[in-house]
Amino acid sequence: MSRTVALAAVTFALAAAPAAADDYAAVARNIIASGQYGSAPPPPGAEEQALMYDALTPLFDQVTNDDLMTKFKSAGFGVGPDGPARPExxxxxxxxxxxxxxxxxxITGRSRDDVTWAMGWLLQQDRGLLLAQARDAAKLAALDAPNVYAFGLVINLRQYKPTPEVDRIIERNGLRALREAGAAGRAVLHDVDVYLQGINAxxxxxxxxxxPWRRADVFAANAVIGExxxxxxxxxxxxxQFLSALRREYGTARGNRMFEDFTSFDDRDAPTTMTRTFRYGTENLDGPGNVVLDAGSFKPTGPRGLASAANVPQWASNFLLVSGRRSATGHPLFVAGxxxxxxxxxxxxxxxISWPGGQARGATAPGFAGNILIGRGQDYAWSLTSAGSxxxxxYVETLCGGSRTKYRYKGRCRTMGRVDAxxxxxxxRIAYRTTVHGPVTGYAKVNGRTVAISRKRASFGQDILWxxxxxxxxxxxxxxxxxxxAAMASSPFTFNVGYADDQDIAMYSAGRLPVRPRSVDPRLPVKGTGEYEWRxxxxQSRRPYQANPPSGALVNWNxxxxxxxxxxxxxxxxGATQRVRMLDEGLARRGVHDLASVTGAMNAAATQDLRSVALTPVIEKLLRAHPAGATPRASRMLELLVAWRAAGSSRLDREPDGVMDAGPGPAIWDAFYPRLWAAAMPVKGLQDFVGTNSGPASGFTGGGFWYLEKDLGRLTGTRWKSPFKERYCGGGDAARCAAAVWKALDAVPGDPDALxxxxxxxxxxxxxxxxxTTIRYTNRPSGIQQVISFGGGRR
Incomplete structure (x- = not known):
């Protein structure tokens, strides 16, 4: 009987399938490390993609075209070489x-609705465990519930029970946004309803x-991705509050200068993906719309322990887009995820997915009603990185008459709303107050006087428009x-979107970005009395966009x-040091690329230690110029760091035998960095904002090493476009700084050669x-990685 059912399914597939759309991809490969399976316990084969993904890591930059065929699977339309096919x-x-x-x-449908319905069915089939855990927690992201990190509830398996009011708020906001979007919004709502039919079936x-799943569940699934x-x-x-503390410790003028240094608001030395200039935001520490809270005065509302565990954004995605003029085939190369x-x-x-007139393939996610999140069409591909704009x-709300629930806005006192979530x-319980600006996140003091603090998100209520x-x-x-x-201009969330077809590469930085009055510094809280609202x-024309740059490449790593x-x-x-530097340097080693060499540039950077790449030359130059504080141990430590940098700065364990192949270098930097920071950047509280982990656990986005390169670089003769206004290591004296760094290096415990x-x-x-299953350390795309090039297109 099972053979009869299977035969009937195949016969129906052949009868129902529309003519396959033309596929213009010359090469189309992809990988998703976590794979397609989602049940527990994991079925046989659930780790297959993870093992393929892991097999690429030890190749460093020596990736061949054959490796693309064995370390990635097909991203073509239809089953193709990844058979045998199994009808379902x-x-x-x-x-x-x-x-x-x-x-x-x-998935083959006679209509787009058929495909959308099936994507709902398959989402519940393949990700039922995830949906059961994430469905309700996601609603806290849609609400902007204060001091709650909704995704943290998901990954920490916290159970949340919303009130009926929660769904009403989310659905009301989402439907309003879709109505205002006109015909396009109505089309998305139709998709959502068909998708829900599939999930519930x-x-x-x-x-x-x-x-049964409802519209609010789909709207919230989009919101948590945005969060x-x-x-x-x-x-x-x-x-x-940190600015307050700096002013108190160092005086107002110097404290302001240090704040300017640390915020890196418009650092002209920072690497950029585009060469075209786009301006957003104006510094204005003396603006009349600013408020500076008293140091240590902010007290958050709500239960403790539900906020994000990390204070440093750990955005992590990259794309390497190479134009046709730097491609061996004359067509763009796309390696992204x-x-x-x-x-x-x-x-x-x-x-x-395929239906008459449509064909696409790639990664989708909960809440994507019939749509692909990151993937490809017949003759183009796209991917995202978090922009964090x-x-x-x-907003700082002035309270009325000693009340904690009444605030002044546009000349009159108003009563805060209340949400029981x-x-x-x-x-x-998750219950909070709201103002015209948004949820009240806590209370603080300004010059000793109590104020309420509220949060306003430009994408609030707009999540489904994504x-x-x-x-x-x-x-x-x-x-x-x-x-x-034009398509991505509608995104309420802030993402960098990379695009390639057979002729062009392009990047667009999307998001619903508020225009603030010049009387407000975007780095500081805003007076909430009504005079300083968004304009x-x-x-679209003022958001970053560039196609086919003179460099022949668009590279972004957040x-x-x-x-x-x-x-x-x-x-x-x-700041001046950012991990995209490793990708740029990988591409710069060749004038002309193929997909394998671009993949190699990505793969090499994925195991390199940015501290070794960026800081070792600065440290060496400083210490060689000032050898007075050297000891034999510290000198040997320096030699080993320099040798590791020359060998490629990789943290690879190829065998794997549990020990990094590079010898002492990685262990020295791991132990040296916190000591270097303490010696060279003696500013209390700064690491609360940039994190203490500068290494792999932060994806080389934390720890403040960019400050060290700029400050120590000045002492070794580097001329910066945006130099620091203040001096930090050694008070600006190179010899004193070098002595402190030598001492920090000497304090690394153990025999240097045995580490x-x-x-x-x-x-x-x-x-x-x-x-x-576990895999080697690597710092590369995990949600999906595409390796694609098109040889032609619809014309």
Whole structure:
């Protein structure tokens, strides 16, 4: 009987399938480290993609075209070489699913609705465990519930029960946004409703007792992705207290200068993806719309322990786009993907979808109603990195008459709203106040007087509009770099989007970016009395965009998108040193590339230690010029660091035998860095904002090493475009600084030549532990990585 069912399914597939769309890809490969499976316990083969992914890591930059065929799987349309095909009947006429050997579904529908319905069915089938845990927690992201990191509830398996009010708020906001989007919004809402039918049909087929999915669940699924990857700013309260502390410790003038140094708002030495200048934000510490909170005065509302565990944004995704003039084939090369961590079940899953007039393939995610998040069409591909541009502001509300629930806005006292959002098991009730600006996140003092602090997010209530651009990309409406830019202009979230077809490469930095009055410094809280509100949103023409740059490449690793682009208040890492430097240097080694060499540049950077790459030459130059404080041990430490840098600065463990191949170098830098920081950057509290971990655990985004390169570089003769206003190491005296650095190096414990770094401690495990497989440390795309080039296109 099973053979009869299978034969019937194949016969139906052949009868129902439309003519296959033309595929213009010359090469199309991809990999998702977590794979397609999502059940527990993991079935046989669940780790297959993880092992392929891991097999690329030890190749460093020596990647060949054959490696692309064995370390990645096909991203072509249809099952292709990844057979055998396994039909999977669905209870809907007009749609078929065939699984390949990686369990990837190839969905063929007689209409787009058929495909959208099937994507809902398959989401519940392949990610039912994830949905059960994340469905309600995501709603806290849609609400902007204060001091709650919604995704943290998901990965830490916290149970949250919302009130009925929560769904009403989310659905009301989402429907309003879709109505205002006109015909495009109505099309997305239709997709959402069809998608829900598929999810709920699968729940019924499973005999599940879970509540049927509703629109609010889909809207919230988009919101939580925005919370993790698509917003920047909102940390002005904490950072203004730091400014208060600097002024108190060093005096107002010097404290202001130090604040300017640390914020790196418009550092002209920061690497940028584009060469064109786009300006956003103006520094104005003396602006009348600013408020500086008293140091240590902010007290958050709500249960403790539910905020994000990390104070430093750990955005992590990259793309390397090479134009046709630097390509061996004359056509652009596209190596790109999101870094979203390693979980099982994965946060993304793959789909290959086809219907009359449409064909797309790539990673999708919960909430993507019939759409591909990152993937490819017939003749173009796209990917994302988090931009972190400033879409969230903090407002200081003046309280009325000693009340904590009445505030002054536009000349009159108003009563705060109240939201009862439900309970988190073990933490209690999530209930909070709101003002015209948004949720009240806490209370603080300004010159000793109590004020309320509220949070305003430009994308609030707009989360579902994120689907507009992906609908255009998925359905083939995008046909050029210009239509690509127009499609992504609707994104409420802040992302850098990379694009390539057979002729062009392009990047667009999207987001609903508020225009602030010049009387406000975007790094500080804003007076909430009504005079300093946003002046609309940045026009599409003023957001960073560039196609086919003179360099022949567009490379982004969450670095500054363009010259002139101001850093968000929660991002103090737009300094002179950023990890994109390793990708740029990898591409610069060759004038002309193929897909293998571009993949090699990405793969090499994924195991390099940025501290070794960027800081070792500065440290060596400083210490060689001032040898007075050297000891034999410290001198040997320096020699080993220089040798590691010359050998490539990699943390690889190729065998793997649990020990990094590079010898002492990685272990020395790991122990040396915190001592170097203490010696060279003696500013109390700064690491609260940039993190204490400068190494692999931060993805080389934390620890403040960019400050060290700029400050120590000045002492060794580097001329910066944006030099620091203050001197830090040794008070600006090179000899004193060198003596402190020598002492820090000498304080690294152990025999220099015997030191080794434990590679097993850095092996990657899939959270929360359902998949026992671990893989070597690597710092590269995990949600999906595409390796694609097109030889032609629709004309």
């Amino acid at each position: 009947p669905l209870p809907r006429a007009g749609v078929t699913v065939v699984r390949d050997r990686f369990n990837v579904p190839h 699968r729940l019924r087929a499973e005999g599940s007792t879970a509540r 993790i990857f698509g917003e920047g700013g909102g940390d002005e309260a904490r950072r203004s 999101p870094q979203i961590g390693y979980t099982y079940p994965g946060l993304t899953l793959e789909a290959d 400033d879409v969230v502001d903090t 439900g309970t988190v098991t073990g933490f209690g 689907q507009l651009g992906f609908r255009d990309l998925t359905t083939g409406k995008v046909r050029s770099k210009g239509t690509f830019r 609309g949103f940045l026009a 670095n500054r998108p363009a010259p002139g682009w101001g850093a968000a208040d929660d991002n103090w890492s737009y 080794r770094a434990d590679a097993n401690a850095e092996r990657i495990a899939f959270r929360p532990g359902l998949l026992p």
